[in-house]
Amino acid sequence: MTTTVDDPTGPPDSAAVTPTGLAAHQITVHFGRQRVLDRVDLHIAPGETVGLRGPSGSGKSTLARVLALLHAPDSGRVALDGRPVGGVRYRVPAAVRTRVAILFQSPRAASDPRLSLADLIAAPLRATGTPTAETTARTAELADLVGLTSDLLTRRPHAVSDGQLQRACLARALAHRPDHLLCDEATAMLDASTQAHVAAVVTDYQRRHSAGVLLITHDPALLARWATRVVDLPGAAVDPPARPPTR
Amino acid sequence: MTDLAPAPARTRPSRRPSALLRGGRPGVVLAAGVLAVAVVACLLAPLLWPLDQSAVDLVRTRLAPSPEHLAGTDDLGRDVALRSLYGLRVSLLVGAVAALVATVIGGLVGAVAGTVGGRVDRALMRVVDTIAALPHLLLGIFIVAMLRPSLGAVIASIALTHWLSTARIVRSELLSLRSRPFIDAAISGGASRARVLTRHLLPHVLPRLALATTLMVPHAVWHETALSFLGLGLPPHLASIGNMINDGQRSLLTGAWWASIVPGLALVTVTLALAALTGRWRDRLDPRVRAELQL
Numbered sequence: 439m440t441t442t443v444d445d446p447t448g449p450p451d452s453a454a455v456t457p458t459g460l461a462a463h464q465i466t467v468h469f470g471r472q473r474v475l476d477r478v479d480l481h482i483a484p485g486e487t488v489g490l491r492g493p494s495g496s497g498k499s500t501l502a503r504v505l506a507l508l509h510a511p512d513s514g515r516v517a518l519d520g521r522p523v524g525g526v527r528y529r530v531p532a533a534v535r536t537r538v539a540i541l542f543q544s545p546r547a548a549s550d551p552r553l554s555l556a557d558l559i560a561a562p563l564r565a566t567g568t569p570t571a572e573t574t575a576r577t578a579e580l581a582d583l584v585g586l587t588s589d590l591l592t593r594r595p596h597a598v599s600d601g602q603l604q605r606a607c608l609a610r611a612l613a614h615r616p617d618h619l620l621c622d623e624a625t626a627m628l629d630a631s632t633q634a635h636v637a638a639v640v641t642d643y644q645r646r647h648s649a650g651v652l653l654i655t656h657d658p659a660l661l662a663r664w665a666t667r668v669v670d671l672p673g674a675a676v677d678p679p680a681r682p683p684t685r
Numbered sequence: 686m687t688d689l690a691p692a693p694a695r696t697r698p699s700r701r702p703s704a705l706l707r708g709g710r711p712g713v714v715l716a717a718g719v720l721a722v723a724v725v726a727c728l729l730a731p732l733l734w735p736l737d738q739s740a741v742d743l744v745r746t747r748l749a750p751s752p753e754h755l756a757g758t759d760d761l762g763r764d765v766a767l768r769s770l771y772g773l774r775v776s777l778l779v780g781a782v783a784a785l786v787a788t789v790i791g792g793l794v795g796a797v798a799g800t801v802g803g804r805v806d807r808a809l810m811r812v813v814d815t816i817a818a819l820p821h822l823l824l825g826i827f828i829v830a831m832l833r834p835s836l837g838a839v840i841a842s843i844a845l846t847h848w849l850s851t852a853r854i855v856r857s858e859l860l861s862l863r864s865r866p867f868i869d870a871a872i873s874g875g876a877s878r879a880r881v882l883t884r885h886l887l888p889h890v891l892p893r894l895a896l897a898t899t900l901m902v903p904h905a906v907w908h909e910t911a912l913s914f915l916g917l918g919l920p921p922h923l924a925s926i927g928n929m930i931n932d933g934q935r936s937l938l939t940g941a942w943w944a945s946i947v948p949g950l951a952l953v954t955v956t957l958a959l960a961a962l963t964g965r966w967r968d969r970l971d972p973r974v975r976a977e978l979q980l
Contacts, residue, residue: 508869528878535875548866550885561884562874610874 457520459483459650460505460538460618465514467500474500477514480669482618482650489661490654492671498654499543501671502622505652506540532566536614543623545603549595555606556581556591562613580609584639601632608636612643619644620652625660637664713965716958723955727774736771736924747941757943759929760936769948771924773955779836780906783843787905788898790844791851796890798852799859800882810856813849821846822911829917839918843905851897858890896970899963903956910952926952 460482467475474497482488482505492498503509505516510526517523523534542548549558559580563573581591584605595603604624611619619640625633641664644651653665661668730736742762750757756766794813798806816824825842832838862868863886871885912918913927921928926948933945 503869506869506873508872527872528881532875535873538873540870540873542866542870544866548870550867550871552888561871561876565871565874565876565880607870610870613874 457481457517459486459519461517461520462501462505463515463517465501465504465511465516467497467504467509467511475504475511475671478671480505480652482652484617484650485644485648486666487644487651487653487664489665489668490652490671491656491661491668496671498671499622502540502620502652502654505618506538506620507535508540536562536566537617538620539611539614539616539618540620540622541604541608541611541624543626545600545607545627546595548607549603551595554592554594555586555598555603558595558606559591559609559613562610566614576613577609580613581606583612583643584609585635601628601635604628604632604636605639608639615647616649617647618650618652620654622654623656626655626657710965712961716961716965719954719958720962723773723951723958724777726770727777730767730770730774734767734770736767747936747939747944749941750943756947757941759932759944760941765929765933765943765947768924768929769926769951772926772929772948773951775836775919775923775925776906776909776952777902777955779839779843779909780902783840783847783905783909784898784901786840786844787848787901788851788894791848791853791897792855792894794848795852795855796859796887799856799863800886806856809852813852816846817849821908825908825912826915826917829912834917834920836919839909839912842912843908846908847901847905851894851901854893854897855890858893859886862886862889892970896963896967899959900967902963903960906952906956 462478462480464477464479465475466473466477474495478497478501480488480490480501490498490501500509504511507516507523507526507530515522518534518537523530525531550561553561556577560573560577563576568576577591578588581588586602586605586609590598590602598606604627608624621640625636628636637660640651643649653661655661740763742758745754745758745762746760748754748758748762754764754766756764756769759765759768794809798809825846828842828845829838832841868881868885871881876884909918909925910927910930913925914931915927916931918927919925921932929948930945933941933943933948936942936944
């Protein structure tokens with residue numbers, strides 16, 4: 439059975455002719471015996487916002503991690519601008535790595551508790567050998583972009599709120615000016631005003647860089663307001679293990 | 686929709702070892718005091734009270750504790766208190782050095798197993814399991830028996846039998862850290878394997894490693910004492926807690942209890958204080974793990 443979940447009716451602009459953007463082809467992922475993704479296709483064109491929804495356990499986050507080149511699928515491949523990406527995790531070429539960024543649901547889990555917020559934001563720049571002066575300038579610029587004041591930048595993750603930390607994570611994700619931003623329920627844990635702020639920063643960035651955005655969320659309002667189109671992942675491909683009846 | 690104010694800054698207890706003394710639990714302060722006195726006495730002993738290791742005074746044997754000999758004399762007329770201090774000095778030195786060596790061995794094995802993974806990991810962990818299946822002391826005796834009796838042989842015996850738990854700790858820490866999202870985030874930012882290891886993994890393992898080392902010192906001290914007690918440790922004329930307890934046994938029947946009880950008490954007091962302090966430190970580092978020794 440082939441499950442093609444991408445919307446076949448509306449290929450955005452010229453994507454069908456020149457395959458620009460980030461694409462997943464026939465991705466299959468197993469965790470043990472459990473098949474999490476079964477031959478899934480997904481394409482994110484520049485400038486578009488693809489909403490991704492599906493029940494819990496349908497593999498939304500796994501698909502995001504595959505697209506972020508953090509998880510090797512059992513079969514299928516990820517392509518950037520029509521060229522398949524060789525390697526995953528540490529083996530991704532730097533030129534490809536910096537073009538795709540991911541924002542996780544829990545900013546607390548996604549930030550090294552030892553680093554200050556400034557170091558957190560600067561980490562991707564330092565990792566790719568950006569000169570110190572440039573790193574400092576760019577860090578300040580990014581912090582300003584997400585609205586983090588300089589007194590917050592010296593604090594460690596445990597001393598700031600989830601919203602402040604998620605803004606730092608967003609700044610870190612945008613450090614390399616990626617062409618694609620994958621938001622894995624990135625606003626689910628935030629209060630309404632921070633949610634709106636993060637959304638505004640992402641939309642603004644998207645407009646200026648014509649970046650493709652993957653938006654994983656359970657929030658129908660967010661999808662309606664923001665997503666160019668919405669892709670549904672079917673439920674878990676294999677029934678979850680039977681639970682003994684509870685009395 | 687309402688405007689929610691950002692959550693207030695969170696605080697949590699300091700993880701530094703020095704923070705243990707703040708808030709002064711009497712037990713912790715007592716343990717720290719005992720340890721401080723013992724360490725200072727051991728360090729200053731050669732300057733304040735020089736000891737001739739082979740000095741024998743057959744006239745003044747088995748004297749009961751008195752102002753002149755605070756813990757009496759043994760069956761060769763040697764001052765028990767002074768020799769206990771020198772014994773403790775050797776024991777703590779051997780314990781600390783052996784714990785350090787064991788940490789280096791265990792840390793390397795654990796780091797390789799935890800980062801390389803796969804077949805290398807399985808092979809290394811089977812080696813660890815195999816050695817762990819043998820009784821510590823038996824293996825330690827085997828190792829000293831192969832070498833000439835010396836300080837180095839005793840240290841080798843302790844280090845080669847005590848690195849297993851460190852290897853397991855480092856490996857499991859690395860495995861659990863590796864799957865944390867912040868490692869994914871670092872990789873996504875373009876960090877290389879070496880950078881992730883040195884910047885994001887090892888700094889989190891180092892406090893554990895330091896804790897494992899200090900927790901190991903009392904074990905190492907007891908292992909050294911056991912070896913010396915069995916006559917396999919340091920040469921018999923050198924003051925060592927194990928040698929002294931063994932020598933002192935002979936005097937027990939004549940009523941000279943101090944010759945073996947005093948060095949034994951010195952050992953128990955100091956290692957308990959050390960274990961209590963490190964146990965408290967472990968509680969601070971990871972409140973989920975309960976210390977076996979509550980003060």
